[in-house]
Amino acid sequence: MPDVIFPLDSTKPFTEQEILGHNRWHPDIPAAVSVKPGQSARIECREWFDGAIKNDDSADDIRDAPLNTVHRLSGPVRVEGAKPGDLLVVDILDVGPIPQEEGPLAGQGWGYTGIFARRNGGSFLVDQFPDAYKAIWDFAGGKATSRHVPGVEFTGLIHPGLMGTAPSRELLSTWNTREATLIATDPDRVPPLALPPEPDGAILGSLTGADFERVASEGARTAPPRENGGNQDIKNLSKGTRVFYPVFVDGANFSVGDLHFSQGDGEITFCGGIEMGGYLDLRFDIISGGMDTYGVAENAIFLPGNSDPQYSEWISFSGTSVTLDGEQRYLDSQLAYQRACLHAIDYLTRFGYSPEQAYLLLGAAPVEGRFSGVVDIPNSCATIYVPTAIFDVDVRPSASGPARIDAGVGAPHSAF
Structure with missing residues (x-):
């Protein structure tokens, strides 16, 4: 084990x-x-809410989750000799839950998925699911099961949702300016269009006094992905992955957090993977001048690992860029993926799942999402692939009709 x-x-x-x-x-x-x-090193991470979400049958903690305090990032890690213009090479040697512990923290043998309420961040399908819901998942032998979404078991594809390098002053200013401009187009929107700097709840390492106050008022929120990597929520950044990050400051100042036991493509419930704390074993290196050499001026490139769960049979759903009200949109791939997800949710309800259970499942299980057609005007086409082997019953269409599962206690629900 690395130090x-x-x-x-x-x-x-x-x-x-x-x-x-x-x-x-x-x-x-x-x-x-x-x-x-x-050098190789082990970095331990807390789940993004630092224990605010409990292993219980209530969704009040998801409804009231303190978004101004996330994400809890481990770092910054200074890589000696890294300079602006370099590429930082990060190898994920290993990643997993908190080792050999059981207890009240996500990562100690369990994790959670949450649908976020419209008034607290919302989700990809917020118009159809405006309230807070939660599912607890138990880990055993590398697989996840849930009392809140029964009848399924799947292998985890463990990965960090968030890794990135520190921005330069110029890049930080660009982020804050462009996001403030977006917010100004609809400042009262719920959920908001973007999250501006927020001093309340800021955690800034060893900074104190006036420096703390200044940085707290300027620091960018960690919620979205940006040019430095950040909260990309790419489920394939798993064990065996090599990532190449642009370097914007001396030392790169790399940080990591937001570990997931598993996740469906898109993390569609917002708190969409199975959130947990845990550890990463990483190896760091530098490609001097790599940003210019390889044309990677922004946004990381990566070589995925080869530890994906081995599912070979899928049931797939498609959607196009037409709203639920029948309005035609022009090549709107986001809308097309929403429609594909809604078709999958509606289909799974025929097997006994509530819509919320099906939605939580698509956020947590290793489903594959794809933009399948983006050129055939006016409709883009998006698809979502759900592995059939994760279900206890056969979910393929047949002449005998759908077998129904026992939906159990259901997904905990809390409304404002």
Whole structure:
């Protein structure tokens, strides 16, 4: 096992750890630890809400989740010798839940998926699912099952939802300016169009005093993916993956968090993977001048690992860019994927699942989402592929009709 350079004590909150991480992007957040090129290291991570979500049968914690405090990131990690214009090479050697622990924290033998309420972030299908729902998933032998979504079992594709390098001052200013411009187009929208800097709840490593106040007022929220990587929620960034990140500041200042035991493409419920705490074993290296050499001025490129769950049979659903009210949209692939997901949800209800259970399943299981046709005006086509082997019953259409599962206790629900 590599040396643990960023340890976390499961008995203490994130803000009381020996080494303090952060939850905003800013070039002036000091590095917490450092590594040399070629060095391997273990980094421990808390789940993104730091224990606010409980292993119970209520969704009140999802409804009331404190979004201004996320994500709890481990880092920054300074890579010695990294300079702006380089590419930072990050190899994921291993990733998993909190090792050999059972307890009240997500990652200690369990994780959770949440549908976020419209008034607290919303989800990909917020118009159809405006309230908060939750599913708890138990881990055993690399597989996940749930009392809230019964009749399924699937192998986890464990990955970090969020990895990235620190922005330069210029890049941070670009983010804040363009997102403020977007917000101004509809400032009262619920959920909001973007999340501006928010000092309340900011965690900024070792910064104190006036420096803390300044960075808290300027730091970018970690919710979206950006040019530095960030919260991309790419489920294929799993064990064996090599990622090449643009470097914008001296040392790169790499950070990581938001681990998922599993996730469907798109993380469509917003809290959509199976959220957990855990660890990553990473190896770091540098390609000097790599941003210019390979034309990677923004957004990481990566070589996926080969540890994907082995599913060979799928049932697939398609959607086009036509709204539920019959309005034609021009090549709207986002809408097409929403329609494909809604078709899958409606289909699964014929087998006894509630719409919310089916939605939670699509967010958590290793489903494949694809933009299948983006050129045939006016309709783009998107598809979602669901592995049939994860179900206890045969979910393929047949002359005998759908077999019905026992929906059990159902998914906990909380409304504002």
